Amino acid sequence: NAGVTQTPKFRILKIGQSMTLQCAQDMNHNYMYWYRQDPGMGLKLIYYSVGAGITDKGEVPNGYNVSRSTTEDFPLRLELAAPSQTSVYFCASSQGTGEGEQYFGPGTRLTVT
Amino acid sequence: GQQLNQSPQSMFIQEGEDVSMNCTSSSIFNTWLWYKQDPGEGPVLLIALYKAGELTSNGRLTAQFGITRKDSFLNISASIPSDVGIYFCAGAGGRHTGKLIFGQGTTLQVKP
Numbered sequence A: 001n002a003g004v005t006q007t008p009k010f011r012i013l014k015i016g017q018s019m020t021l022q023c024a025q026d027m028n029h030n031y032m033y034w035y036r037q038d039p040g041m042g043l044k045l046i047y048y049s050v051g052a053g054i055t056d057k058g059e060v061p062n063g064y065n066v067s068r069s070t071t072e073d074f075p076l077r078l079e080l081a082a083p084s085q086t087s088v089y090f091c092a093s094s095q096g097t098g099e100g101e102q103y104f105g106p107g108t109r110l111t112v113t
Numbered sequence B: 001g002q003q004l005n006q007s008p009q010s011m012f013i014q015e016g017e018d019v020s021m022n023c024t025s026s027s028i029f030n031t032w033l034w035y036k037q038d039p040g041e042g043p044v045l046l047i048a049l050y051k052a053g054e055l056t057s058n059g060r061l062t063a064q065f066g067i068t069r070k071d072s073f074l075n076i077s078a079s080i081p082s083d084v085g086i087y088f089c090a091g092a093g094g095r096h097t098g099k100l101i102f103g104q105g106t107t108l109q110v111k112p
Helices: none
Strands: A004-007 A010-013 A019-025 A031-037 A043-051 A054-057 A064-066 A076-078 A087-094 A108-112 B004-007 B010-014 B019-025 B031-037 B044-049 B055-058 B061-065 B071-076 B085-092 B100-102 B106-111
Touching: A004 A087, A019 A031, A019 A087, A019 A108, A043 A064, A043 B100, B004 B085, B010 B019, B019 B085, B031 B061, B031 B071, B044 B055, B044 B061, B044 B071, B071 B085
Parallel strands: A010 A108, B010 B106
Antiparallel strands: A004 A019, A019 A076, A031 A043, A031 A087, A043 A054, A064 A076, A087 A108, B004 B019, B019 B071, B031 B044, B031 B085, B055 B061, B061 B071, B085 B100, B085 B106
16 A cells, blocks of 8 residues: 655756646545645645545645546646745545545655746 | 644754644634654644544644634653654644645754
């Protein structure tokens, strides 16, 4: 049981480039989430999904897009990278009720220069 | 929007000492969670609390869900060097979205 996996672990992007952060979970969780963590700050919710085919915006969705075609995968897309998107990105998942107990991946450290 | 105030922001303690940190909110939460984050890793769930007044232990860690449902605290007894990290509280407001609101974190350093 790998839990929540994320790739890549590190990435450097130039301003205006695009990339997709991958997230997968093997716990058959319905709920999945994307967060960003800036230095000295807590986690801010970008997007979340309560099931395949259903996504919704979180607190800081601007500049990002998501899709959820399967229960296992929840990729996060950055279309036109900006320096403000330099951050550490975490994917998480939780069971069907969604009431807390989220399990996190190891994170992707993204730098936009 | 909902916010959590976590304190203290950082702590530097001697090995063997007890530690206490807390979170407060202006809103009611149905669930309180405590996570620990090691450097370069994702947060790991330590304790989950689901009922007002609930007191739950996990080894040397004890957490309580406040009676008003607007606060929670975490205690670590007899700290050891591997307790070093950032501790986050998180609250869930329900509505079956599973969305969590996170505190800013408490950075704990333990001197051997």
